[in-house]
Amino acid sequence: MSFDKEKMLQLCNDWSKNTLMRTLEIEYIDAGEGFLTAKMPVNSRVHQPxxxxxxxxxxxxxxxxxxxxxxxxxxxxxxxxxxxxxxANHLRSKREGIIYGTARIIHKGRSIHLWEIKITDENDKLISLCKLTNMILPRR
Structure with missing residues (x-):
């Protein structure tokens, strides 16, 4: 079975309706074998004081x-x-613009997935480095 990038991006963006992802204006923009990228605007909606x-x-x-x-x-x-x-390790601050999150698979088991997510800006400067562990469960 081949990977359908456009179908995956459409699916991710459709899942985001009426969720936090839509509130934060997160948009999935690129996908491939073992990675997914989304972008989010940096503005007053996502600022700290x-x-x-x-x-x-x-x-x-x-x-x-x-x-x-x-x-x-x-x-x-x-x-x-x-x-x-x-x-998450936050390495650089950002006041405005766009940030990109790219998740790359580190471990793909039957019940656990481990991801490294790099958050970068428009100039490819590293903003944050994150690690996420997901559990895969049977659908209820």
């Missing part, structure tokens, strides 16, 4: 893209994805 990108917004982007990426490897009619642990 000092006018900088809130670390929680970066983590929300990371978990959103990493969880959606696990869906590339499961049968969505029979399985569900749950994020069970996430860690």
């Amino acid at each position: 000092m006018g900088l990108l809130h670390g929680g917004a970066s983590v929300a982007l990371a978990e959103s893209v990493g969880s959606a990426a696990s869906m590339m490897f499961v049968n969505s009619e029979k399985q569900e994805v749950r994020g069970i642990e996430i860690s």
